[in-house]
Amino acid sequence: MAFRDLLLHIDTYPTPTPEAVIEEAVLLAASLGDKVTGLAFEIEIAVHSNRLADYLIGLSAMAAAEESRSSQACQDVLGHFIGRARDAGVYKDAISAKANHYDVAGKVARVARTYDLCLLPLVDGPNGQLDIAQSVIFESGRPILTFRPGTAAALTQGPKEVVVAWDGSRNAARALADALPILVRAKHVRILTVLNEKPGVLSTTGAQAQRHLAAHGVNTTLDEVDAGGEAIGPAFDRYLDGTAPNLLVMGAYGHSRTQEFLLGGATQHMLARPGCPVLLSH
Structure with a gap:
């Protein structure tokens, strides 16, 4: 009996999940199951047309810059995940998609519905992982395993x-x-x-x-x-x-x-x- 199909959510915005935390999650996945899929979202920022705001502070350009930052972070974190998961022999897939910042939690929950277990690191900061954890718990119908960085080391050993x-x-x-x-x-x-x-x-x-x-x-x-x-x-x-x-x-x-x-x-x-x-x- 084992978890054959694990999902790992990785943040991209406003602060990407640190590489060390991704590595800890991969080791945890290797100790608990068979294969793991990484999931990360590129953030889309909806900007309502406002000529005055664009003129005064360049609102549209600021939003585009933040979206570009999230897109690059998505490539970086998934690339790191793929390398570490392949090294550990547990890589299955890497999923990237676009989502409004406020829709990420619901979308993670919907993806998690067809996985045995969702791994979710809780990193301090403004990323909103608590909202994602709550959404996966109550909306996915699947269990979630959450941890603070550095606390999963013992569990990675079995x-x-x-x-x-x-x-x-x-x-x-x-x-x-x-x-x-x-x-x-x-x-x-x-x-x-x-x-x-x-x-x-x-x-x-x-x-x-x-x-x-x-x-x-x-x-x-x-x-x-x-x-x-x-x-x-x-x-x-x-x-x-x-x-x-x-x-x-x-x-x-x-x-x-x-x-x-x-x-x-x-x-x-x-x-x-x-x-x-x-x-x-x-």
């Missing part, structure tokens, strides 16, 4: 210690199933249940997840954390600081308000500051 956040919900069940190709290869899996944070989560909640993973030959330990009525994010942080896993698997929570997804507390917290790679499913 999954050793993996934590599954489990509350018995549908989203947690989806994440458990989507992560199974990783879980069956892990040396050890911890099933984490956070108590006193939401109704219906009991000390026995993790037993069925443990039973299911045992049927797949996965060695597990049941762990419980008492949130004590505080927000779930700090409870996660304390637990993860103590266990230092290679990967966290969790269901993504959110609800739609006027076609905009609002993230649940745990999802928002782990996307904003993941100390280790996180596999999310919805």
Whole structure:
């Protein structure tokens, strides 16, 4: 069991994904699956006709220069990806397309629908990867694996210690199933249940997840954390600081308000500051 068909999104604008991060992502893809496709967009900037703005500040010329910068960055990042992926023996394809800056997130989600897993580095800066991550999670129907640069090194050597956040919900069940190709290869899996944070989560909640993973030959330990009525994010942080896993698997929570997804507390917290790679499913 393995991820045969991975997708890696690479930023081009306003700051291209650094080469070192692309290399880390390729190594991660090589450790998790068979082949990986790189995806990057050339940004198009719509400029409404404004003679005064063109006269005063050259608005159209500025937009054209930014589009050209993004186009060159697209060629550069995909070229670097192709070289590294071929060296690692996992190259499948490289996709470039054009998109309005505000449409990139939705287009990444649509492409991701026909891949086993989408890899998304979260690089600090104004690139908007959080918007892309949210879009892929809630619109693609496929899992996403996200990481901060430098945090995936242990996972590139193969999954050793993996934590599954489990509350018995549908989203947690989806994440458990989507992560199974990783879980069956892990040396050890911890099933984490956070108590006193939401109704219906009991000390026995993790037993069925443990039973299911045992049927797949996965060695597990049941762990419980008492949130004590505080927000779930700090409870996660304390637990993860103590266990230092290679990967966290969790269901993504959110609800739609006027076609905009609002993230649940745990999802928002782990996307904003993941100390280790996180596999999310919805």
